[in-house]
Amino acid sequence: MTAPNVAEPAVSTDRQPVLAVHDLVKHFPVRSRGLVRRRVGDVHAVCGLSFDLFENETLGLVGESGCGKTTTGRLLLNLIPATSGEVVYGGRNLVELSPGQMRPLRRDLQIVFQDPFASLDPRMTVNEIVAEPLRIHGLLGSGKQARDKVRELLRMVGLNPEHGNRYPHEFSGGQRQRIGIARALALRPKALVLDEPVSALDVSIQAGVINLLDDLQHELGLSYLFISHDLSVVRHIADRVAVMYLGKIVELADKEELFTRAAHPYTQALISAIPLPDPRKERSRQRITLTGDVPSPVSPPSGCRFRTRCPKFADVLSEDERQKCVNEEPALIDRGQGHASACHYAEAMKLV
Amino acid sequence: MTAESNIQLDRRSADGDAVLEVENLTVEFPTEDGVVQAVRGVSYRLAPGEAMGIVGESGSGKSVTSMAVMGLLPKTAKITGSVRFRGEELLGRSENGFAEIRGKKIAMIFQDPLTSLNPVYTVGRQIAEAILAHNDVSKKVANDRAVELLATVGIPFPEQRVNNYPHEMSGGMRQRVVIAIAMANDPDVIIADEPTTALDVTVQAQVLEALEAARAATGAALVLITHDLGVIAGHADRICVMYAGKLVEKGTVDEVFYEPRMPYTLGLLGSLPRLDEAGRERLTPIVGSPPSLMHLPPGCPFTPRCPLAQPICEEREPDLYGTDQPGHVAACHFHERLVGVTPGQLFRPTSADTGSVAPANLETQQ
Numbered sequence: 092m093t094a095p096n097v098a099e100p101a102v103s104t105d106r107q108p109v110l111a112v113h114d115l116v117k118h119f120p121v122r123s124r125g126l127v128r129r130r131v132g133d134v135h136a137v138c139g140l141s142f143d144l145f146e147n148e149t150l151g152l153v154g155e156s157g158c159g160k161t162t163t164g165r166l167l168l169n170l171i172p173a174t175s176g177e178v179v180y181g182g183r184n185l186v187e188l189s190p191g192q193m194r195p196l197r198r199d200l201q202i203v204f205q206d207p208f209a210s211l212d213p214r215m216t217v218n219e220i221v222a223e224p225l226r227i228h229g230l231l232g233s234g235k236q237a238r239d240k241v242r243e244l245l246r247m248v249g250l251n252p253e254h255g256n257r258y259p260h261e262f263s264g265g266q267r268q269r270i271g272i273a274r275a276l277a278l279r280p281k282a283l284v285l286d287e288p289v290s291a292l293d294v295s296i297q298a299g300v301i302n303l304l305d306d307l308q309h310e311l312g313l314s315y316l317f318i319s320h321d322l323s324v325v326r327h328i329a330d331r332v333a334v335m336y337l338g339k340i341v342e343l344a345d346k347e348e349l350f351t352r353a354a355h356p357y358t359q360a361l362i363s364a365i366p367l368p369d370p371r372k373e374r375s376r377q378r379i380t381l382t383g384d385v386p387s388p389v390s391p392p393s394g395c396r397f398r399t400r401c402p403k404f405a406d407v408l409s410e411d412e413r414q415k416c417v418n419e420e421p422a423l424i425d426r427g428q429g430h431a432s433a434c435h436y437a438e439a440m441k442l443v
Numbered sequence: 444m445t446a447e448s449n450i451q452l453d454r455r456s457a458d459g460d461a462v463l464e465v466e467n468l469t470v471e472f473p474t475e476d477g478v479v480q481a482v483r484g485v486s487y488r489l490a491p492g493e494a495m496g497i498v499g500e501s502g503s504g505k506s507v508t509s510m511a512v513m514g515l516l517p518k519t520a521k522i523t524g525s526v527r528f529r530g531e532e533l534l535g536r537s538e539n540g541f542a543e544i545r546g547k548k549i550a551m552i553f554q555d556p557l558t559s560l561n562p563v564y565t566v567g568r569q570i571a572e573a574i575l576a577h578n579d580v581s582k583k584v585a586n587d588r589a590v591e592l593l594a595t596v597g598i599p600f601p602e603q604r605v606n607n608y609p610h611e612m613s614g615g616m617r618q619r620v621v622i623a624i625a626m627a628n629d630p631d632v633i634i635a636d637e638p639t640t641a642l643d644v645t646v647q648a649q650v651l652e653a654l655e656a657a658r659a660a661t662g663a664a665l666v667l668i669t670h671d672l673g674v675i676a677g678h679a680d681r682i683c684v685m686y687a688g689k690l691v692e693k694g695t696v697d698e699v700f701y702e703p704r705m706p707y708t709l710g711l712l713g714s715l716p717r718l719d720e721a722g723r724e725r726l727t728p729i730v731g732s733p734p735s736l737m738h739l740p741p742g743c744p745f746t747p748r749c750p751l752a753q754p755i756c757e758e759r760e761p762d763l764y765g766t767d768q769p770g771h772v773a774a775c776h777f778h779e780r781l782v783g784v785t786p787g788q789l790f791r792p793t794s795a796d797t798g799s800v801a802p803a804n805l806e807t808q809q
Contacts (some may be wrong), residue, residue, distance in 0.1 A: 155643035249795035263732045266796055293500040293670065298714035298728035302794035305725075320643065327716035327726070347721055364648040366673030367719050368712065370696040373677035380652060381645045382599075384613040443719040 151329030344430030496679030713786025725792030
């Protein structure tokens with residue numbers, strides 16, 4: 092895939108990317124059963140992603156389950172080895188680094204996981220959990236100094252520092268997610284990958300965590316890669332949004348641009364499928380419903396990967412126009428809508 | 444004149460017409476540590492063909508309420524109150540007594556289609572099983588009906604799909620099979636417990652469409668249990684908000700969404716990030732967490748999280764008070780002060796999780 096001419100929105104051209112991703116690819120092998128376990132195919136989880144994460148910005152990465160958004164987050168931190176491509180941080184390509192070379196860089200790049208029940212060790216106290224990254228990197232210090240550092244981190248994420256001696260099971264889901272955030276912030280990272288950080292929480296709790304992430308970004312100048320399937324949350328928190336489908340970015344734009352002038356049929360379907368908590372608007376809305384299911388990433392469709400479910404492909408395009416969708420993969424470029432989208436027949440549409 | 448006809452309408456639906464009447468339902472689970480009061484006096488009426496949403500956060504008792512209606516709770520649960528289907532009492536029935544009602548009169552759709560379908564039988568056989576359980580027809584007829592039902596819920600190539608096993612289908616398709624089973628016997632009430640929570644949004648839209656198709660085909664009333672206020676806004680006529688085992692607000696969707704009269708409802712609406720609104724306005728979360736249902740203090744259970752709390756709230760639990768609209772009720776001593784109040788006036792856009800709740804001063808802001 093070649094998409095060097097991705098049009099970046101004007102506001103970010105003068106800023107330096109914290110993380111630059113070029114043509115990132117990840118294939119997971121599918122092996123046969125039995126003793127030999129021959130490689131019989133590949134799951135094309137991430138196929139040629141290119142994007143930048145700028146300083147002090149939130150890039151939302153949205154898509155449905157299985158589109159490769161979590162894999163992308165892990166590739167960015169080199170938690171799983173990439174098949175090919177580059178992730179450039181501070182002038183170095185992380186993909187080529189050994190775990191030992193990677194370790195000092197992990198101070199700057201941290202992750203918050205989705206499930207606050209599985210990501211905290213139940214046998215460690217909150218103080219130990221938050222202090223662990225500091226200890227591993229030799230930054231904890233001792234005695235009062237160490238205690239103060241941990242207390243400060245707990246205060247920063249809105250928890251009562253007096254509760255540091257408790258165990259994770261004594262906290263609610265929202266509080267646990269705050270502990271996970273405190274742990275990620277302990278080493279003062281520059282960029283955070285937030286992998287569905289609020290999806291497991293009830294709405295009233297979720298709002299507090301979203302506000303907290305907002306505050307922390309302003310205070311500490313963090314960059315977020317915010318992975319989520321919830322477009323409402325992304326519209327609230329992100330500056331730019333990348334929409335993924337079957338391992339590829341199909342649309343990348345400034346938030347307002349994307350939600351008011353979505354150009355790719357998949358983005359349009361996604362926005363129109365989200366129920367609005369507003370009965371009058373909900374009654375008068377027209378929906379674009381997709382048919383069928385996401386194709387298997389083991390053998391993705393030729394040309395445009397969305398064509399098997401695309402309402403435009405099925406109902407609007409002529410036979411000749413369809414041939415282009417089947418044979419030619421659409422590049423992620425600006426086709427006159429003011430932002431990049433990967434559809435040969437992109438057309439901006441306002442849906443909310 | 445209009446008020447009079449309203450009252451008449453109200454009475455008519457109150458007397459004979461309701462398909463499902465739940466009155467003062469309580470459910471308690473005795474445990475080693477004490478009694479968990481999961482449901483504490485829930486009452487609602489469901490008119491024929493009506494769609495009612497029940498919304499609440501995890502642990503608010505919304506699922507337990509409907510499990511009690513279906514008689515699906517374990518024997519250890521202590522259930523009191525009354526559940527009437529077309530005037531017939533359901534509580535206290537024998538297992539066989541419930542079997543006559545389940546599936547035929549009241550059908551249920553559960554959250555996870557993978558666990559509600561049997562993995563070792565084809566979906567066609569499972570739909571036919573539901574038909575054969577209540578009708579004296581041949582297997583052939585049941586099978587034909589299964590194909591018909593799959594077509595109704597929007598499954599392509601139903602003749603082939605009827606022979607599939609659940610694992611051969613995607614999550615959205617499985618949930619549509621569950622809907623097909625629920626509508627198989629033309630029930631009067633369908634209870635859907637978080638039917639789309641495990642699904643992606645585009646698939647959720649398909650499943651909700653299938654659910655609407657099922658309602659149109661059977662004319663069944665719907666109880667839609669969900670935590671997603673958006674789903675309720677689009678698919679329910681009336682809404683019940685639950686908190687700590689009680690209904691705290693009840694009304695039409697328009698009344699509850701546009702003129703909420705219970706601080707908890709306002710808090711929920713203010714916590715929602717909006718897809719349809721630009722800008723980066725701060726959300727207003729509800730600080731704190733729901734109370735444990737084990738040792739509930741007297742008074743309103745929302746008091747510790749409520750910006751309007753007064754001493755009386757800790758002493759006496761409010762009943763459902765009527766508001767200016769008939770049928771719109773709210774369990775708050777101060778519901779009259781919430782007329783025209785927005786969530787932003789009541790709750791603070793905080794990011795902290797601890798600390799006391801700042802009392803709202805509505806007078807100065809209005």
